[in-house]
Amino acid sequence: MSMPFYVSPEQIMKDRADYARKGIARGRSVVTLQYSDGILFVAENPSRALHKISEIYDRIGFAAVGKYSEFENLRVAGVRHADLRGYSYHRGDVTGRALANLYAQTLGTIFTTMDKPYEVEMVVAEVGATSTDDQIYRLTFDGSVADEHGFVAMGGSAEGVSRALGQTWRAGLSLANALDIAVTALSTDHAETGKYPSDMLEVGILDRHRDVRKFRRLAGSEVAELLAK
Helix, strand or coil: CCCCCCCCHHHHHHHHHHHHHHHHHCCCCEEEEEECCEEEEEEECCCCCCCCEEEEECCEEEEEEECHHHHHHHHHHHHHHHHHHHHHCCHHHCCHHHHHHHHHHHHHHHHHHCCCCCCEEEEEEECCCCHHHCEEEEECCCCCEEEECCEEEECCCHHHHHHHHHHHCCCCCCHHHHHHHHHHHHHHHHHHHCCCCHHHEEEEEEECCCCCCCEEEECHHHHHHHHCC
């Protein structure tokens, strides 16, 4: 009679983490950063059908890298949760912090109980009345949550992009300057081809001065115009 093959729990968790990290590293990078009038999302994404950046609720935006089908399932679940809570109670009761905690619980459960972890990394951002009220939460595949300030970079080139942003980002940037800094940082690993063209980018903003629904997606022509300033 053969003995069953034993793998320690520590090794199982390590293998799952390595698997998820490799999947995320294959994804194109996404940047989230604060600017004077809100929060900016910029992604390397030539597709016009599969979005990495989306609206969750009135003041809340979502960005993700990794396996599209997995983070899209999470996005839809977040929208449904937000709609139900806003309808049952009050729209102001839907917060980025609550959504981040919900996502953290879901990702943590999947990581520890399922055979395959989700290959995703996400940002949930909520724009406030002032820049000091803005909230940016970064969530990783194992359910860990980090409260970020200023900027966040995710994806295969996150380390280099974060380093570039750390050297150039400052509080109070205009939208045009913030976009230029984000695109320059995303282009660090593609120096031979220069900055990404506007049609290779997906851009969205949470604009604190808009009524009720703060999220707005920027068209390619508007992105090109801002980058030309």
